Amino acid sequence: GAVVSQHPSWVICKSGTSVKIECRSLDFQATTMFWYRQFPKQSLMLMATSNEGSKATYEQGVEKDKFLINHASLTLSTLTVTSAHPEDSSFYICSARLGASGTYEQYFGPGTRLTVT
């Protein structure tokens, strides 16, 4: 099946610094990629949807200036958490979809655990 990787799998950073998380579709070209955030014992919350070559669409309540998303190619999307603070500590998960339509399946990465100290 389709494989999506994330790097790093975990990261610890100091408050005020920025962290970049990569999401790659390894064996298919992803027209659309999604970024989710998951708090302990809570569901995955969609943060933003990105289509290759265009600006990401952010969900209500997600700060676009804090969570910068770039989808520069059909196999790579990046999420940069800028000026990170302890409340940004969370599990970030990406998914990739072959097509723009919702009829295509989403394939998920293994997630990145971010800890801000």
Added chain:
Amino acid sequence: GDSVTQMEGPVTLSEEACLTINCTYTATGYPSLFWYVQYPGEGLQLLLKATKADDKGSNKGFEATYRKETTSFHLEKGSVQVSDSAVYFCARGTDKLIFGTGTRLQVFP
């Protein structure tokens, strides 16, 4: 807004026991319904799906039926195995997915 509610875990079962994980969803529109499974250290994988009322999704011995009248999509398996131990997520949507909180299943030999 739209939401998905699923039973809290962990669910602890002995091997070969029957499994039911409850899931209900808000009925806005005509969403597709999904069950995803996450094994330790891996990403979510689609387990099964149903796209319209009365559809039954099935895979690997798991089944779930899209019940519009009760807005439910309960996951069932007649005989679980140790290898089924994982976290199971119910989700609704088509273009965007809305997830439940996940239910951890632990199966012991």
